[in-house]
Amino acid sequence: MPHYVVGHKIPDSDSICSAIALSYLKTTLGEETVPARLGELSPETLFILDKFGFEQPELKTSYAGESLYIVDHSERTQGPDDIDEATILGIIDHHKLGDITTSTPLECWIRPVGCTNTIIKMMYDFHNVEIPKNIAGAMMCAILSDTVIFKSPTCTTADIKCVEALAEIAGIDDAEALGMEMFKVKSAVEGTPVRDLVLRDFKDFDMNGNLVGIGQLEVIDLAIFDDIKADLAADIAKLKAEGNRHSVLLLLTDIMKEGSEMLVVSDNADLTEKAYGKATVDGKVWLDGVLSRKKQVVPPLQESFA
Amino acid sequence: MPHYVVGHKIPDSDSICSAIALSYLKTTLGEETVPARLGELSPETLFILDKFGFEQPELKTSYAGESLYIVDHSERTQGPDDIDEATILGIIDHHKLGDITTSTPLECWIRPVGCTNTIIKMMYDFHNVEIPKNIAGAMMCAILSDTVIFKSPTCTTADIKCVEALAEIAGIDDAEALGMEMFKVKSAVEGTPVRDLVLRDFKDFDMNGNLVGIGQLEVIDLAIFDDIKADLAADIAKLKAEGNRHSVLLLLTDIMKEGSEMLVVSDNADLTEKAYGKATVDGKVWLDGVLSRKKQVVPPLQESFA
Numbered sequence: 001m002p003h004y005v006v007g008h009k010i011p012d013s014d015s016i017c018s019a020i021a022l023s024y025l026k027t028t029l030g031e032e033t034v035p036a037r038l039g040e041l042s043p044e045t046l047f048i049l050d051k052f053g054f055e056q057p058e059l060k061t062s063y064a065g066e067s068l069y070i071v072d073h074s075e076r077t078q079g080p081d082d083i084d085e086a087t088i089l090g091i092i093d094h095h096k097l098g099d100i101t102t103s104t105p106l107e108c109w110i111r112p113v114g115c116t117n118t119i120i121k122m123m124y125d126f127h128n129v130e131i132p133k134n135i136a137g138a139m140m141c142a143i144l145s146d147t148v149i150f151k152s153p154t155c156t157t158a159d160i161k162c163v164e165a166l167a168e169i170a171g172i173d174d175a176e177a178l179g180m181e182m183f184k185v186k187s188a189v190e191g192t193p194v195r196d197l198v199l200r201d202f203k204d205f206d207m208n209g210n211l212v213g214i215g216q217l218e219v220i221d222l223a224i225f226d227d228i229k230a231d232l233a234a235d236i237a238k239l240k241a242e243g244n245r246h247s248v249l250l251l252l253t254d255i256m257k258e259g260s261e262m263l264v265v266s267d268n269a270d271l272t273e274k275a276y277g278k279a280t281v282d283g284k285v286w287l288d289g290v291l292s293r294k295k296q297v298v299p300p301l302q303e304s305f306a
Numbered sequence: 307m308p309h310y311v312v313g314h315k316i317p318d319s320d321s322i323c324s325a326i327a328l329s330y331l332k333t334t335l336g337e338e339t340v341p342a343r344l345g346e347l348s349p350e351t352l353f354i355l356d357k358f359g360f361e362q363p364e365l366k367t368s369y370a371g372e373s374l375y376i377v378d379h380s381e382r383t384q385g386p387d388d389i390d391e392a393t394i395l396g397i398i399d400h401h402k403l404g405d406i407t408t409s410t411p412l413e414c415w416i417r418p419v420g421c422t423n424t425i426i427k428m429m430y431d432f433h434n435v436e437i438p439k440n441i442a443g444a445m446m447c448a449i450l451s452d453t454v455i456f457k458s459p460t461c462t463t464a465d466i467k468c469v470e471a472l473a474e475i476a477g478i479d480d481a482e483a484l485g486m487e488m489f490k491v492k493s494a495v496e497g498t499p500v501r502d503l504v505l506r507d508f509k510d511f512d513m514n515g516n517l518v519g520i521g522q523l524e525v526i527d528l529a530i531f532d533d534i535k536a537d538l539a540a541d542i543a544k545l546k547a548e549g550n551r552h553s554v555l556l557l558l559t560d561i562m563k564e565g566s567e568m569l570v571v572s573d574n575a576d577l578t579e580k581a582y583g584k585a586t587v588d589g590k591v592w593l594d595g596v597l598s599r600k601k602q603v604v605p606p607l608q609e610s611f612a
Contacts, residue, residue, distance in 0.1 A: 091403070
């Protein structure tokens with residue numbers, strides 16, 4: 001029975017590309033391992049898979065009785081629902097340490113860098129395994145996505161160096177140009193149902209007993225939301241009620257202006273005032289310089305709930 | 307303000323030597339870091355510090371407002387009581403993943419190997435930092451202690467290779483002979499108060515809401531307990547009542563016969579029957595081949611509580 005590698009619910013490019021990259025590494029080291037996913041892929045991720053010739057990983061949501069590696073998170077709310085009935089062999093992640101626990105020793109590679117794939121590159125180097133060209137390309141794109149082409153405050157020197165090394169392996173001359181091409185694909189919202197947009201990159205967090213959902217859409221120009229912003233606001237209000245959530249936040253991130261408009265529905269009227277020092281007006285607040293959910297949005301919010 | 311490195315409560319040689327080794331590495335990398343401890347040291351650890359010329363790390367139990375690295379555990383019950391008010395920069399460990407969480411990204415090096423110091427050696431190699439002779443000696447002794455001179459089922463090839471490499475750096479010809487010398491020091495119980503023996507290597511675990519304390523004494527001949535076994539049994543019963551624990555277990559491990567006698571007080575009369583398939587008779591049970599609390603005692607017990 002093969003082992004699995006799976007990322008978080010509502011998979012992003014890092015979750016998918018790191019599952020592909022880690023399963024190849026483990027298999028090469030003699031441990032048959034296959035990548036899997038917990039949900040549908042975003043246009044950005046489909047672009048990457050198509051570009052480098054990968055099939056979509058298997059859609060697999062139940063892991064009872066299986067052995068698996070968790071990538072790109074360590075939170076119970078973001079992993080498979082039946083994770084307690086699985087054996088966790090390892091966790092590769094770059095977020096805060098979540099509430100997943102195990103009953104046996106395991107392998108954790110967790111680093112405060114911009115992308116899980118940067119850590120997986122360290123694992124390849126540690127084991128002295130050569131990265132195939134197409135896997136290097138996919139890993140590189142995941143890093144460009146997670147670091148918003150190096151603009152995010154989560155980006156570290158290790159991520160930049162890693163992209164350089166992977167670009168060389170993949171034979172890509174201009175990594176940043178490919179990054180922009182990828183963000184253009186990511187920016188296309190026309191014709192997509194509103195709910196699909198809200199859930200495209202959506203994560204639930206347990207904040208001191210309160211369920212808080214935070215979505216993010218990164219685009220190269222916020223004007224593309226002008227016609228649908230009211231619908232997005234209405235939909236996150238629905239999502240809050242459906243999931244019995246305390247709050248739902250949707251970050252509309254302008255990667256060129258380097259800031260985010262946050263759409264807010266919450267049981268606390270002063271949520272953003274308390275967490276970010278800026279009041280929500282008409283269900284919206286502009287957060288200048290905010291590009292990273294992980295580093296700039298979640299920690300202050302978590303503290304405001306403490 | 308320096309950062310700290312601290313291991314678990316009732317520190318063992320791995321907790322202390324890994325705190326010393328990691329703080330030297332971090333300081334060398336430009337981050338001023340000092341080792342600390344949460345309690346008194348065992349005769350074995352004092353022997354190691356004396357042998358390689360180290361002072362005892364600072365006794366420090368409160369970390370509110372401090373930044374620290376956690377070594378040799380990831381359990382809330384085993385860490386500083388006010389850990390929620392501290393910033394955890396990283397965790398280096400070789401146990402199951404515990405319930406410590408963080409609100410910001412961190413550095414975790416967790417591997418299923420026999421000793422934290424084996425992982426710290428990997429960190430020195432990753433950063434290409436030379437290990438000083440005396441630190442190499444202390445790290446080596448910690449690995450010999452945790453792996454019971456390679457006899458424990460937790461011992462991996464990585465641990466054995468690491469001891470070889472550290473022995474060479476430290477200029478020690480016969481690592482195993484030094485290990486036996488260390489275990490002779492560890493076996494000396496005469497003149498030590500019974501409570502001190504029970505707590506010498508004692509850890510509390512949260513097992514599905516039940517507090518379970520498990521102590522271990524590793525000796526080269528179980529006969530040394532003949533005169534005090536009744537006192538030890540009486541004392542763990544007291545400890546159970548004092549701490550409102552569901553169970554207290556004390557492993558008397560014979561490292562030459564390679565097995566453990568377990569002294570048991572528990573709210574469940576069939577605790578060992580259920581977890582290890584062997585009934586407790588007169589508060590005792592012999593577990594053949596059991597040397598490792600982490601790998602052979604805790605996981606089956608945890609499952610029996612699930």
